[in-house]
Amino acid sequence: MTRNTVHGAGTERITAAVVREKNGDFIIETLERESDLRLDEVLVRVVATGLCQTDVHVRDQNLPTPLPAVLGHEGSGVVEAVGAAVQTVAPGDHVTMSYQSCGHCRSCLTGYPAYCERSFPLNFGGARADGTNALRDDAGHEIHGHFFGQSSFATHAVATERNVVKVPVDAPLELLGPLGCGIQTGAGAIMNSLAVPAGASVVVFGAGAVGLSAIMAAHAVGASPIIAVDVVDERLILAEELGATHTVNARTADVSASVRDIAPGGVDFALEITGRPSMLTLAVDVLAPLGTAGLIGGAPAGTQAPVDMNTLLGGRTVRGIAQGDSIPQLFIPELIKMHQAGRFPFDRLVTFYDFADINTAVADTQSGKAIKPILRIPTSHTISN
Structure with missing residues (x-):
């Protein structure tokens, strides 16, 4: 399997929606992302991402993810690079991203990763499992990322092999992100x-x-x-x-x-x-x-x-x-098959928004105007330092 691994010190510029204060708006900013990938990491160019009420709860600090942060946890996109140990996806693959789990605790080992013993810090901690972070703003200040192992309110997301799901290339990629959570x-x-x-x-x-x-x-x-x-x-x-x-x-x-x-x-x-x-x-x-x-x-x-x-x-x-007791790599492909067969028309729930209109999407969710907003993420240039 051909790989495009990322090596060498440096950064890559991405565009992301950052929430900086409790109850604040999402602000579209340019951030710096570490160009090195860890052994198990997967760099995904985000095509679209669902907006979930959990993102709003964190924005309003009803859940204690530290701010400033890049949220988003229903992303879909295309793999651009993988860490050296990644075996199940490769550059060019279409993927959705789901929740994070450790893979080592009793719950994970018995087939219940949604009840991972480290679920809360891995999904809401705003950092990798080791406490490090891949994101900085232009002033060099850390921006908390790795939300649900992805932080998909961005042009690029650093996920891991455990929380990406390869999907068929003939499936409508921009529609698939919400399959990863809600x-x-x-x-x-x-x-x-x-x-x-x-x-x-x-x-x-x-x-x-x-x-x-x-x-x-x-x-x-x-x-x-x-x-x-x-x-x-x-x-x-x-x-x-x-x-x-x-x-x-x-x-x-x-x-x-x-x-x-x-x-x-x-x-x-x-x-x-x-x-x-x-x-x-x-x-x-x-x-x-x-x-x-x-x-x-x-x-x-x-x-x-x-x-x-x-x-x-x-x-x-x-x-x-x-998470519906789901193992995403097994369950999400089944939902896609059901959708393709006309037995699970979840597209009926969706309203699409441009990424720049993220705050409108939040307002429409809170008012009940939109059931499942999906943000279309524009293709962004990358600059290596």
Whole structure:
């Protein structure tokens, strides 16, 4: 396999969106990137990157990634160079980038890298695993990068072999980035975490990108009924178009009564994606005996949700879900095949934005105007010093 490895001291200029202060705008800047790649690193020219609510949470410092930082964790692009030890991708390959994991802990070694023991520092620490960083601004100050092992709000991302996924060259590359986080989380919750069988009943609380991905997956595996719960009628309409058999507007209806009207005796599976404690309580309450509620939605540290302990005695289960229990290198290609076969039309969730309009994309996400923004990253010149 031909390699283009990067050697020698020096830097390369890239363009990136930098957030410098809590609640601040993303600022498009020129940064310096170390030209040397570590043995396991992969340099990706970013073609496009999804915008996720997690990026906004970090911008607002609801999650403690240090600032200033380059965020972005749903990138797709073309490999430009690889470290000397990289075996699975080569320059010219099309890839998506996903979450980071260590590969050595018990969770990673048993096939559950989404629950890596070092998950938080590797994905939110703003540096490599050894604490170093590849990015500096023009004044020579460190800019925190390596967010989710990529920092894809940039023309180039330094990823690793563990968190890049080779994808077919005939797949629409600029569309694929969100498969690395939000979309694989929703679909994986149904297909991997809960292993929902055909004919099972499912309710999904929250019809954003993750929830709608879960609904598409539930439809693909033959679940029925599939109930979507949200407060935005337009999203509920889209949920029906993507496979929901029933919808409930939580702003105007009694959700518990509505769900039980649709599924007498309760549902087999419930997914809570809103991060609201009352919704997790409700998700457990509407379960049938032996049903399972999966929690995806994040909440501030220390948030608690009341659950009737006697409800759990009916064989009901509550479990948390990270990244849809996905091994990205295995699951993302399957989602692409499903999309190509017309069974997983996640392109219906997407709105494209120019990279320069990143703050507009954030505003549209927060207002509900956009479900899954994708930023198109322009090709940038590189200058070696």
